[in-house]
Amino acid sequence: MNKTIEASLNEDYNCPVRDVMWGHIYMTEKLSELTESAPFFRLNRIMQLGPVYQLYPGATHTRASHSIGVYHLGRRLLQNLTERGAADWLTHDGVKSFLAACLLHDLGHFPYTHSLKELPLTSHEELTGAVILNEPVKSLVSASGADPFLTAAIVDKKIDGTGDELHFYRKLLSGALDPDKLDYLNRDARYCGVPYGAQDIDFILSRLIPNKERGVDIDSKLIPNVESILFSKYLMYRTVYWHRQVRSATAMIKKALINSLDSGILTGEDLYNLDDSELFSLLEQKLGHNDGINLVKSVREGRIYAEVMEFSADQLDISFIREISCRARLEIKIAEKIKSLNLSNFADIKAEDIIIDIPEPVSFETGLFVIDENRNFSESSSAFKPQTVEAFIKTLYTIRIFINQKYKETIKTFPKICSIIKSVMNTEE
Numbered sequence: 001m002n003k004t005i006e007a008s009l010n011e012d013y014n015c016p017v018r019d020v021m022w023g024h025i026y027m028t029e030k031l032s033e034l035t036e037s038a039p040f041f042r043l044n045r046i047m048q049l050g051p052v053y054q055l056y057p058g059a060t061h062t063r064a065s066h067s068i069g070v071y072h073l074g075r076r077l078l079q080n081l082t083e084r085g086a087a088d089w090l091t092h093d094g095v096k097s098f099l100a101a102c103l104l105h106d107l108g109h110f111p112y113t114h115s116l117k118e119l120p121l122t123s124h125e126e127l128t129g130a131v132i133l134n135e136p137v138k139s140l141v142s143a144s145g146a147d148p149f150l151t152a153a154i155v156d157k158k159i160d161g162t163g164d165e166l167h168f169y170r171k172l173l174s175g176a177l178d179p180d181k182l183d184y185l186n187r188d189a190r191y192c193g194v195p196y197g198a199q200d201i202d203f204i205l206s207r208l209i210p211n212k213e214r215g216v217d218i219d220s221k222l223i224p225n226v227e228s229i230l231f232s233k234y235l236m237y238r239t240v241y242w243h244r245q246v247r248s249a250t251a252m253i254k255k256a257l258i259n260s261l262d263s264g265i266l267t268g269e270d271l272y273n274l275d276d277s278e279l280f281s282l283l284e285q286k287l288g289h290n291d292g293i294n295l296v297k298s299v300r301e302g303r304i305y306a307e308v309m310e311f312s313a314d315q316l317d318i319s320f321i322r323e324i325s326c327r328a329r330l331e332i333k334i335a336e337k338i339k340s341l342n343l344s345n346f347a348d349i350k351a352e353d354i355i356i357d358i359p360e361p362v363s364f365e366t367g368l369f370v371i372d373e374n375r376n377f378s379e380s381s382s383a384f385k386p387q388t389v390e391a392f393i394k395t396l397y398t399i400r401i402f403i404n405q406k407y408k409e410t411i412k413t414f415p416k417i418c419s420i421i422k423s424v425m426n427t428e429e
Helices: 003-010 029-035 038-045 050-054 063-082 092-104 124-132 137-143 148-155 164-173 179-192 201-207 220-241 244-263 276-287 292-300 324-339 386-396 405-412 415-425
Strands: 015-019 023-027 209-211 215-217 306-311 354-357 399-403
Touching (some): 003 063, 003 092, 015 029, 015 063, 023 063, 029 038, 029 137, 038 063, 050 244, 063 201, 092 124, 092 148, 092 164, 124 137, 124 148, 137 148, 164 215, 220 386, 244 276, 244 306, 244 324, 244 399, 276 292, 306 405, 306 415, 324 354, 324 415, 399 415
Antiparallel strands (some): 015 023, 209 215, 306 399
């Protein structure tokens, strides 16, 4: 191994962090100082899985612990790849910048997991890049031996940058076998107490082959591990990330936010650089007696809207309700039609009591090259063909109708109301 690169990865890593997932994680003193900065410390106040703790009480781990885990796996990944030839195109500054990027990749992440994902906001990758290029993080990154611009460019692909090394690091940090995914699948499963996410990290890292253009290649011995990751991700989405209760809580916050943005009560800038508690405090302060405050308070108090109906992708064309604005119009229409029945139990129903929820686009990355089979993973001997992956995605896309808990029992006794919901949902506008 190149001695300079070896030193970059192994010398002066004498500041230990004790992690539930990976045991002792070692940092340099300067990298450790980054975790004490205010922008990073905010991540200690953002739960990695947002409302999932209401379903799985153990899921209270933070973005900070995840970020430290990504750094740890990123360092191990580079140590393995440099022993297999990657040192030929790496530099000291580049290695340090990649490690800093792993540690800081979520600095701009929104609070309350992905409730803000569909909103018209700057992406968290862009926000992260901006935080890295501003004080105090910029000076701390420089002090760690990293280049702030390269660190930011690895995370934020909208930052113009050239060179094989930048391209290589971007592929490593965001790919089929990236340290982000390897950490969150294992960590999320551990804290939720489910068996689906556990991966054989040691074996995976020991078999990866560096490629300047593609990031990493694999041989056929790793195909079962990639299959395990794909299936684990599918199971985690189905049982944890997109469980109906999690979707309901997320949709409630999302509805309160989009209504507040549309009405001008909030601006996008109000929502940047908040932690979980600050988000709820902001909403309670800004919304006042606005209808959205009831959604926010209900989530905080665990009064999650109940699911009354769901549609699979086969039953309903989701293209016309992909836009939040279209779903909002349908929610108004459903409320109006139910109210027109003049039933005493639904006399006060309004659009805020109904939520149409549709999952965000999700991908299952299979962009790997299998060297000994001389073909891409999707064409390899793997059982996971493109149609299998598409079937996963299609199964996950469940469109759900949630309704305020106070109507839950009543609505079950009125088939006519269910037929109204179905008719509206099947009317493409």
